[in-house]
Amino acid sequence: MSATNPGSRPGLSREVVAERAVALGDAEGIEAVTVRRLARDFGVTSMALYWHFRTKDDLLAGIGDHILDAVEVPDPSGDWAADLRATMIALVTALRPHPQLAPLVTVRLAEHPHGLALTERGLGVLVEAGFDPETATYLALHGLRVALATVAPPEGDKRGSLSAEEMDAGVRHKTAALGALPPQQYPTLVAHAPVIANTLCRDEDTTMLIDVFVAGVQAMSARLR
Amino acid sequence: MSATNPGSRPGLSREVVAERAVALGDAEGIEAVTVRRLARDFGVTSMALYWHFRTKDDLLAGIGDHILDAVEVPDPSGDWAADLRATMIALVTALRPHPQLAPLVTVRLAEHPHGLALTERGLGVLVEAGFDPETATYLALHGLRVALATVAPPEGDKRGSLSAEEMDAGVRHKTAALGALPPQQYPTLVAHAPVIANTLCRDEDTTMLIDVFVAGVQAMSARLR
DNA sequence: ACCTGAACACCGTTCAAGT
DNA sequence: ACCTGAACACCGTTCAAGT
Numbered sequence: 444m445s446a447t448n449p450g451s452r453p454g455l456s457r458e459v460v461a462e463r464a465v466a467l468g469d470a471e472g473i474e475a476v477t478v479r480r481l482a483r484d485f486g487v488t489s490m491a492l493y494w495h496f497r498t499k500d501d502l503l504a505g506i507g508d509h510i511l512d513a514v515e516v517p518d519p520s521g522d523w524a525a526d527l528r529a530t531m532i533a534l535v536t537a538l539r540p541h542p543q544l545a546p547l548v549t550v551r552l553a554e555h556p557h558g559l560a561l562t563e564r565g566l567g568v569l570v571e572a573g574f575d576p577e578t579a580t581y582l583a584l585h586g587l588r589v590a591l592a593t594v595a596p597p598e599g600d601k602r603g604s605l606s607a608e609e610m611d612a613g614v615r616h617k618t619a620a621l622g623a624l625p626p627q628q629y630p631t632l633v634a635h636a637p638v639i640a641n642t643l644c645r646d647e648d649t650t651m652l653i654d655v656f657v658a659g660v661q662a663m664s665a666r667l668r
Numbered sequence: 669m670s671a672t673n674p675g676s677r678p679g680l681s682r683e684v685v686a687e688r689a690v691a692l693g694d695a696e697g698i699e700a701v702t703v704r705r706l707a708r709d710f711g712v713t714s715m716a717l718y719w720h721f722r723t724k725d726d727l728l729a730g731i732g733d734h735i736l737d738a739v740e741v742p743d744p745s746g747d748w749a750a751d752l753r754a755t756m757i758a759l760v761t762a763l764r765p766h767p768q769l770a771p772l773v774t775v776r777l778a779e780h781p782h783g784l785a786l787t788e789r790g791l792g793v794l795v796e797a798g799f800d801p802e803t804a805t806y807l808a809l810h811g812l813r814v815a816l817a818t819v820a821p822p823e824g825d826k827r828g829s830l831s832a833e834e835m836d837a838g839v840r841h842k843t844a845a846l847g848a849l850p851p852q853q854y855p856t857l858v859a860h861a862p863v864i865a866n867t868l869c870r871d872e873d874t875t876m877l878i879d880v881f882v883a884g885v886q887a888m889s890a891r892l893r
Numbered sequence: 894a895c896c897t898g899a900a901c902a903c904c905g906t907t908c909a910a911g912t
Numbered sequence: 913a914c915c916t917g918a919a920c921a922c923c924g925t926t927c928a929a930g931t
Contacts, residue, residue, distance in 0.1 A: 455895085455896090477922090477923070477924090478923085478924065478925090479922080479923070479924085487896075487897095488896070488897055488898080489924085489925090490896075490897070490898085490925085490926090491895075491896050491897080493924095493925075493926090494894080494895055494896070495895095498924085498925080499924065499925090553842075553845075553868070559849065559854060559857065560853075560854075562857065563853070563854045563855070563856055563857050566856040566857065566860075566864070567855070567856045570856055570860075576859075576860035576863045576864065577863050577867050578873075578876070580860075580863065580864045580867040580868065581867060581873055581876065581877065582877075582880070584867075584868065585817065585818070585877050585880075588817045589814065589817070592810070592813045592814070592817060593810070617778075620778075624784070628785075628788070629784060629785075629788045630788070630792070631788055631791040631792045631795055632784065632787065632788050632791065634801075635791075635795075635801040635805075638801045638802050638805065639791070639801065639805045642802050642805040642806060642809075643778070643805065643809065648803075648806055651803070651806065651888075652806065652807075652810050654884075654888070655807070655810075655881065655884035655885055655887075655888055656880065656881070656884055657884070658883070658884040658887035658888060659879075659880035659881055659882070659883040659884030659885075659887070660880055660884075661887070662880075662883035662884070662886070662887055663876075663879070663880055663883060680914085680915090702903090702904070702905090703904085703905065703906090704903080704904070704905085712915075712916095713915065713916055713917080714905085714906090715906085715907090715908095715915075715916070715917085716914075716915050716916080718905095718906075718907090718915095719913080719914055719915070720914095723905085723906080724905065724906090
């Protein structure tokens with residue numbers, strides 16, 4: 444009931460801290476999300492946070508949960524392929540504002556109510572499509588991972604903490620690097636160096652990648668008959 | 669020429685250190701791969717490693733390169749879909765022995781010769797399949813990520829440093845957790861709790877997931893005509 | 894119930910110095 | 913060219929103590 448009494452004690456709580464952690468991670472990247480840094484921002488000792496979170500992993504779980512809170516679980520339509528797609532889009536929509544933090548939701552998919560709802564829906568439509576439970580589980584798990592991969596920057600990527608000029612410099616550098624490759628060995632890379640470099644550094648078209656997955660599952664399903 | 673003179677000085681080198689780092693990461697997980705720990709194992713100061721690696725990121729790059737060394741780039745067959753599949757299988761085959769370290773190769777795909785060769789092949793077959801360079805880049809990049817996702821354990825997963833008993837305990841715990849969910853809300857999860865829990869905790873069938881991706885790309889390609 | 898203070902065992906990294 | 917020693921600025925976490 445008393446979340447942030449103005450002018451009084453910090454009034455920490457799981458949600459308040461998680462929200463701030465998300466803001467910090469969005470702004471400065473996941474490696475900036477540190478117990479000590481967070482405490483400093485709240486004007487509080489590091490150990491104050493340990494009253495609300497058992498461990499740092501627990502704090503990261505809080506971040507994942509906070510992101511999953513925003514998921515809007517779609518209603519079933521009767522068309523299983525459309526429902527599969529809608530499920531993935533629902534996840535991606537919630538993750539999109541937090542590309543740097545998206546990986547943190549993976550572990551929470553089997554815990555958070557919305558994560559469970561998406562998993563249930565994904566599994567349900569796949570069983571409906573004719574897959575046995577084991578294969579359906581593989582596909583559902585992978586489908587959620589594909590959704591994640593479409594919003595998260597590649598592993599080890601530093602962008603997000605990069606300015607527009609730095610990104611442009613990155614694109615030019617990459618273009619030059621690709622263009623300098625031996626053309627007989629790497630004809631495609633050399634021929635399309637500029638567009639490839641730009642594509643590698645910019646956002647991806649997530650919708651198409653989800654459509655590829657759904658189309659693949661449809662093809663597999665058709666082979667079952 | 670002088671790599672490990674028996675009985676003499678440590679004889680460190682980029683390759684020797686990277687190889688040890690891979691062994692350590694495979695055995696104890698990526699978070700065990702630490703500059704200080706590695707130095708201790710070599711009986712050497714931490715700073716000794718900084719002669720061979722500019723920074724820790726550079727060391728991680730060395731790990732990625734060492735893994736990519738094992739890639740056998742397949743010969744083209746003329747069938748673009750088969751070639752796309754072979755490219756992904758080639759990557760997965762090299763990554764499979766090092767599930768915990770697989771994410772480290774992502775950044776090296778555009779640097780290491782074998783990574784470039786796989787990227788070139790992937791892009792080439794997709795352009796051949798009728799996609800414009802930008803779409804082909806999206807798809808190639810994502811295809812390599814899919815390959816990665818099929819071997820790497822889910823984000824935040826601790827298995828690999830788990831014993832067989834601990835994993836069985838995990839499966840039982842997960843089964844119980846899923847089985848305890850409200851059945852009217854999560855009918856599929858409850859109905860197949862044991863097989864789902866087991867599937868979630870064991871290795872995935874990577875081949876099928878790659879086939880799903882290839883089938884999806886084939887479907888997209890067919891829609892282009 | 895909620896937070897502080899001091900301490901422990903770790904990190905990556907710099908810089909001057911040794912051989 | 914290759915490695916050491918000492919130091920700096922960080923981590924997560926425990927544990928006893930305060931209010």
